[in-house]
Amino acid sequence: MSTLTVPAGSTGGSLGSPAPDAPKAPGTGGLVELRGVSKWYGNVVAVNDITMTLGPGVTGLLGPNGAGKTTVLHMMAGFLPPSRGEVLIGGEPAWRNPFVYSGLGIVVEREAVHGFLSGWDFVLASAKLHRLPNPEAAARRAIELVDMVEPMHRRMGTYSKGMRQRMRVAAALVHDPAVLLLDEPFNGMDPRQRLHMMELLHAMGEAGRTVLFSSHILEEVEQVSGTVQVIVAGRLAASGDFRTIRRLMTHRPHVFTIRSSDDRRLAVALMGRASVAGIDIDPQGGLTVRASDYGTFTRELPKIALAEQIRVQRLVPADESLESVFSYLVGA
């Protein structure tokens, strides 16, 4: 899984990581498999022919908003039927099969909870609904894991977004599931809570659980997981080791707009550099620079400006949106 696979063009077929079709040995409760899964609503295709296999460890499901991450997670969670293909949890279909939940924990993005319940009531109810032999001990352990012991007897209506989120995570892992699915789990968390949650997911992955979390923020995925599945416009755009994807992203061509004390002279100086692919001069003032290499260009620009004694007044990446990063990945 350490190689990056980026499909050429947008044709289907062999997307993403290789999906082993080998039959599963008993005890592979932690395996999540998608085989040729598509989901459409009328004429709108939300998920397009995705095949992936997730094993123990933490995997990030990365993609811009609206890419289909939630749809993929909901299909894995048995909340939606795939229009085509198969979704298997531990070898069993997820749809119309409530018993998969004995080995599966889910934290959906929609953060609805009954505000009248205390955090303790909520997690304990979850433990009882799982019919755990000792629900009190299981609830206690789960609440300790998310570091919510102190406020656990307060009504959940009084919690902050981050606290509710952690209690929902506690309820989802109260039965110590082999597979944990989390949709945008870091939303609404402060940096300290975020760090703690990242450690918790790490620990679960280390302990052999299959943890999948979705995010549209690169840095979150980078910090938590080594393995990543990138979804763009319903398709699996890339999958594999995060560092490879990160390298591709930092070395992608990049557009900057620059304002300086002498645009034309700066343009002449920049043109001689290999890291610059092209320059447009705006008649109203300013330059648009197409850098061929993000990292090298941003290191070289200050040196050139200093040597030429030009003052750079403004340097704005024109194309920094996540969508452009992803569309670059897809087009690569």
Add this chain to the structure above:
Amino acid sequence: MTTLTPLTPPTARLRGRLALFNPTIARITTRALFGQRRFLLLLPLPVLVVGLAVLTDASGVHPREWVDAVVLDLGLTVVLPVLALIIGTGVLGTEIDDGTLAHVLAKPLPRREIILSKLVVAVSVTTVTTGVPLALTGFLAGSPSLALALVIGSLVGALAYCALFAALSLLTRRPVLIGLAYILIWESLLQNILDGTRVLSIYQYVLTVVDRVANSTLVSANLSLAVALAMTFIFTVGFTLLAIDRLRSFAVVGETS
């Protein structure tokens, strides 16, 4: 820092159970129901029925005249179905609307167990909130047998109405609107125009049961008891099974969808 115990899949133990009722679901459902504003707003309705009965009786009107207007026309055709509508959709529809149903769905519970637990709550609350005030009016009319008949009638109505409205919650996004249309158009309006619709009206089953149990001249019904009971059974079981099947295939939508 984190210790995780080895996995013990309890699937085998869960699969073997005959799951009919779950106290945890029932308890949370009840607390959620009594916390709803629209439910609390409806509680004055039963009080209104009792109040009207007391007033008319005190002003010297014979029960023969006010039982028809207050108990049957207001109590059985309005209060019972409207309370059953709010409660029957309240135990399921509101959890679908606010998304809390996902917590229950993500548990290894047969969907039958979820529906039946919620229906037990809905039927009990409906029977108590309509049966008790209606029984008071029965005593006021000087007929303990009418009081008993109204409690049993409330239970019969609660069973059929709650099953119907719970199934509606899973079939449509606007269960209250469609439920109201059933009560107002089908049961109230068409009944007066078309005799044939009587056999498909829960109100007629309730009226028949009340009539036969009370054995009083104050109430008269149009159906035979056997037909009324058989149809109540069909409504209750049919819509309960439909609700269970719909919940099995219930698609949880995300926030953005």
